[in-house]
Amino acid sequence: MTTPLTVVAPLLESLGLSPARPLVLIDVDEVLGLFMQGFGDYAATRGLEMRVDKFALFQNIYRPGESQHIDAVEGKALFDAFFAGHCDQMEPAPGAIDALNRLSDHAEILILSNAPAPAERLRTNWLRKHGLAHPLILNTGPKGPIAAGLVAQTMHPTAFVDDLLGNLDSVAEHSPTTATFQHVADLRLRPHAPASERHPRIDDWAQLGEAIEVAVRR
Numbered sequence: 778m779t780t781p782l783t784v785v786a787p788l789l790e791s792l793g794l795s796p797a798r799p800l801v802l803i804d805v806d807e808v809l810g811l812f813m814q815g816f817g818d819y820a821a822t823r824g825l826e827m828r829v830d831k832f833a834l835f836q837n838i839y840r841p842g843e844s845q846h847i848d849a850v851e852g853k854a855l856f857d858a859f860f861a862g863h864c865d866q867m868e869p870a871p872g873a874i875d876a877l878n879r880l881s882d883h884a885e886i887l888i889l890s891n892a893p894a895p896a897e898r899l900r901t902n903w904l905r906k907h908g909l910a911h912p913l914i915l916n917t918g919p920k921g922p923i924a925a926g927l928v929a930q931t932m933h934p935t936a937f938v939d940d941l942l943g944n945l946d947s948v949a950e951h952s953p954t955t956a957t958f959q960h961v962a963d964l965r966l967r968p969h970a971p972a973s974e975r976h977p978r979i980d981d982w983a984q985l986g987e988a989i990e991v992a993v994r995r
């Protein structure tokens with residue numbers, strides 16, 4: 778017999794969230810924030826350019842005039858530097874803040890981001906700068922295990938939003954009662970982002986906010 782891997786999720790109440798209301802888990806990069814744009818702007822300060830022609834990250838970053846993208850090692854270094862020092866520079870996704878403010882009348886909101894640990898302070902500052910007082914959890918790896926640990930603490934409906942099918946599938950598997958939604962904020966990325974019938978894809982935040990509200994009021 779194998780022992781299932783257990784992820785210890787923080788207590789909702791320790792995060793300032795009430796288990797007596799619905800719970801909505803929201804990703805940051807390409808959901809609440811225009812990550813590709815912010816990361817591309819940072820890459821430009823390092824003499825690089827982003828060409829969004831596929832659903833990828835480092836493979837979209839080039840030296841000007843070159844046709845071969847930068848390699849994974851250089852990409853990872855750029856990525857880490859962005860999160861350690863510059864990830865508070867990106868813009869919110871259009872409509873996201875209004876939608877969250879509306880949703881917070883009906884649900885508790887928890888920001889669940891797979892950013893590297895050094896990003897915690899800047900990412901928190903970024904949320905506060907945009908008037909979002911919701912707690913932030915930085916996660917590593919698929920989001921299903923921690924989502925299941927959080928969702929298990931409430932009897933109320935729950936929802937989860939992410940741009941990546943891997944995270945959406947993971948949450949659907951570990952927490953089957955949670956409503957899952959895919960959102961891809963960057964206009965250039967949308968045509969390249971794979972979708973799945975398993976998770977409604979709603980790229981307009983006003984519509985997404987309404988759909989989440991319906992899901993958590995059921």
Ligand SMILES: [Mg+2]
Pocket residue numbers: 804805806807808939940941
């Ligand atoms: Mg994301």
